Amino acid sequence: MLDENKHIDSLFADGLKGMSVEPNPEVWNAIGEKMADARRKRRGVILFISAALAASVLLFFGIANRDLFISEPGGFPIEQLSDNSSSSNPLNQPETLGETSEKNEAKGEEKGNGVFIAENASNFAKHIVQPELSSKENQFEKESLLNSIPLGIKQLLNASNQIPESLQYQNAKKTEAIQLSAEDLIVMNNLLAMEQSKKDELRKNRWAIIGQISSAYSNEESATSANSGIVSFGGGVKVNYALGEKLALQTGFMYNRVGQDMGGSRMNMAFADPIAEGEANEINRQERSFLPSHTTAGKINYTVGSVEDRTNAEYLAASTYSSSDDLMQSFETIEVPILLRYNLTQKRLGVYLSGGFGANWIVENGVYQTSGSKRKIGEIENLRTTNFSSLFGLGFEYQLSPKVRIGLEPSFKYYLNSINRSRQYDYKPYSIGVQTGIRYNF
Amino acid sequence: MENRELEQIVKECSKGKSKAQELLYRAFAPKMLGVCLRYSNDLSEAEDTLQDGFIKVFQNIKSYQFKGSFEGWIRRIMVNTALEKFRKSKNMQVVDEVWEPDPDSEAEESIQNTNIPLEVLLQMVQGLPDRYQMVFSLYVLDGYTHNEISEVMNITVGTSKSNLARGRAILKQKVNDYLSEKENKLKIC
Numbered sequence: 001m002l003d004e005n006k007h008i009d010s011l012f013a014d015g016l017k018g019m020s021v022e023p024n025p026e027v028w029n030a031i032g033e034k035m036a037d038a039r040r041k042r043r044g045v046i047l048f049i050s051a052a053l054a055a056s057v058l059l060f061f062g063i064a065n066r067d068l069f070i071s072e073p074g075g076f077p078i079e080q081l082s083d084n085s086s087s088s089n090p091l092n093q094p095e096t097l098g099e100t101s102e103k104n105e106a107k108g109e110e111k112g113n114g115v116f117i118a119e120n121a122s123n124f125a126k127h128i129v130q131p132e133l134s135s136k137e138n139q140f141e142k143e144s145l146l147n148s149i150p151l152g153i154k155q156l157l158n159a160s161n162q163i164p165e166s167l168q169y170q171n172a173k174k175t176e177a178i179q180l181s182a183e184d185l186i187v188m189n190n191l192l193a194m195e196q197s198k199k200d201e202l203r204k205n206r207w208a209i210i211g212q213i214s215s216a217y218s219n220e221e222s223a224t225s226a227n228s229g230i231v232s233f234g235g236g237v238k239v240n241y242a243l244g245e246k247l248a249l250q251t252g253f254m255y256n257r258v259g260q261d262m263g264g265s266r267m268n269m270a271f272a273d274p275i276a277e278g279e280a281n282e283i284n285r286q287e288r289s290f291l292p293s294h295t296t297a298g299k300i301n302y303t304v305g306s307v308e309d310r311t312n313a314e315y316l317a318a319s320t321y322s323s324s325d326d327l328m329q330s331f332e333t334i335e336v337p338i339l340l341r342y343n344l345t346q347k348r349l350g351v352y353l354s355g356g357f358g359a360n361w362i363v364e365n366g367v368y369q370t371s372g373s374k375r376k377i378g379e380i381e382n383l384r385t386t387n388f389s390s391l392f393g394l395g396f397e398y399q400l401s402p403k404v405r406i407g408l409e410p411s412f413k414y415y416l417n418s419i420n421r422s423r424q425y426d427y428k429p430y431s432i433g434v435q436t437g438i439r440y441n442f
Numbered sequence: 443m444e445n446r447e448l449e450q451i452v453k454e455c456s457k458g459k460s461k462a463q464e465l466l467y468r469a470f471a472p473k474m475l476g477v478c479l480r481y482s483n484d485l486s487e488a489e490d491t492l493q494d495g496f497i498k499v500f501q502n503i504k505s506y507q508f509k510g511s512f513e514g515w516i517r518r519i520m521v522n523t524a525l526e527k528f529r530k531s532k533n534m535q536v537v538d539e540v541w542e543p544d545p546d547s548e549a550e551e552s553i554q555n556t557n558i559p560l561e562v563l564l565q566m567v568q569g570l571p572d573r574y575q576m577v578f579s580l581y582v583l584d585g586y587t588h589n590e591i592s593e594v595m596n597i598t599v600g601t602s603k604s605n606l607a608r609g610r611a612i613l614k615q616k617v618n619d620y621l622s623e624k625e626n627k628l629k630i631c
Contacts, residue, residue: 008614009582015563016583019476027489028467031496032460038501039458 058186198245205441208240210252210407216433218258220296230328232257240341240439250339250354256413258429259330261370262295295329295380297427298420300367302378326371329380331419331429332364337391350397354409360387362419382421389415397439405439448512456504463500470513471496474520480579481524483568495523521584525594528576558620566616574609581606 212235219229238252294300339356362385367378395409415428448469454462475492482488498519506515567575576595580586581602586594591602 005610008610008617011558011617012563012567012578012613013582015558015560016476016480016567018473019479019560019564020472021475021479021485021488023471023475023489023492027471027493028464030493031467031500032464034493034497035460035463035500038497 212437218431577605578609
């Protein structure tokens with residue numbers, strides 16, 4: 001029996017074990033198709049997972065943003081969509097998210113699909129800003145919003161930013177046709193919230209006060225080699241008013257000084273001594289130092305009390321000034337600048353350009369002897385009290401805190417008019433300086 | 443196919459390269475169809491099993507560690523696929539049965555020096571009741587033990603043995619019938 005079993009087993013095993021049969025070619029085709037399907041499914045799964053992750057991230061940030069804005073004092077005002085029949089809740093009354101959520105739920109029960117959303121959207125997503133808002137305070141800039149709205153949504157709005165009639169919220173039926181995904185709504189809502197947040201931030205920090213000190217080299221446009229410039233220090237306070245995200249207006253009070261170092265007074269100026277003609281003058285020229293009767297800024301009015309006749313060469317030769325080597329003229333001004341400032345970058349390190357005009361009131365005018373101790377010996381006559389200048393600057397600011405920044409601003413200032421009334425003198429000083437200071441936003 | 447070449451193809455297949463998959467299929471499909479035929483009732487069903495089996499091969503080829511025969515690995519997948527299909531399609535009811543050999547059968551003439559064509563042998567196996575076919579193929583043709591058969595078919599070892607015995611008896615009968623018929627034909631001729 002056992003042997004017989006072995007025999008029957010070997011009969012079949014010998015025959016069938018090594019059996020090979022060529023399969024139908026269709027089998028491989030079917031396998032190929034199924035493998036391709038599997039690959040497509042795998043890609044689909046990967047895409048789905050990626051999309052799900054992206055949606056989760058967006059949802060997360062959406063919720064986070066919502067919480068962020070709700071937690072702020074006063075809340076993030078969100079315009080609520082409503083149909084025309086809801087007169088009890090006019091569009092120009094901003095409401096907080098929580099309030100709108102509750103009211104929309106109530107309206108949903110009463111009027112059906114009166115909101116611009118998909119039915120399966122969350123309550124949070126149901127709140128979306130209507131492009132046409134009547135509230136001035138919370139009105140968004142359409143262009144910036146439209147640029148940030150996804151294309152699909154953007155197509156819902158026509159080129160003139162007018163809401164097509166079919167999309168206006170006149171009644172529930174017309175809005176039923178619009179179906180947006182919850183993710184789109186969340187993204188859009190977040191963009192609007194960010195926009196509003198920026199505006200709120202700007203509104204909060206619209207004003208700033210800036211304290212500055214400056215160091216500047218000043219000279220005169222047509223200064224000759226004999227007259228070098230002077231380095232002076234100044235400073236003041238400016239007020240900054242932000243006109244927009246990048247543009248700001250500045251004004252304030254700045255103390256400045258411009259002038260010239262006229263070098264040695266040994267100028268051999270014969271005209272300063274009308275009687276020094278002839279022989280006596282020839283002698284004096286070898287021994288005397290003459291003071292100038294004028295500078296490029298104007299005629300000098302020597303104000304030293306003992307000088308009765310400044311043209312008296314004898315006096316000049318005998319006076320203490322006769323040995324003076326250095327004279328300097330300077331004009332101290334109080335400037336009220338009107339500047340426009342444009343922010344190139346607004347990160348922790350901000351860069352900006354500024355330019356404008358300044359009104360300068362000369363508050364001190366003097367000619368000084370600078371050899372030894374500095375002494376005022378006179379002043380320039382016939383000066384304009386008020387002068388105008390143009391100002392240009394390239395500034396850098398570093399943010400120390402949300403409210404405080406320190407800055408450095410190389411600047412250039414050029415007087416637009418001659419500071420002397422007389423046409424004989426065309427004195428337009430300029431200064432190149434560096435202003436540094438601290439800014440406080442409020 | 444050389445081992446190195448096979449290894450390269452397997453590696454390519456694990457990267458999902460369809461060309462390598464086709465090469466592998468061309469190399470092993472005929473033998474594997476032979477395996478599938480032993481567990482199927484006809485060619486169509488066997489090709490279905492072959493198709494599903496190869497898809498599993500390609501999907502799981504990364505798990506092959508190049509230990510042991512690759513052909514044996516594929517064969518195992520094909521048999522498992524066949525068993526799976528069998529379990530699904532036959533909705534097999536497990537009934538323990540013990541087959542007592544018929545005393546008369548012991549007196550049957552021994553089958554010796556038979557020359558039976560392959561197709562006939564295959565038809566005989568395919569003609570067995572499904573459970574007997576499975577057990578006979580697993581035990582005789584693929585070297586499973588009764589313990590293994592009991593596990594993969596979810597039957598007892600006794601049932602496996604009984605099914606094997608009944609299958610053998612049926613096949614023996616079929617062989618005898620075939621030989622008798624053949625002998626009669628020869629006599630007529």
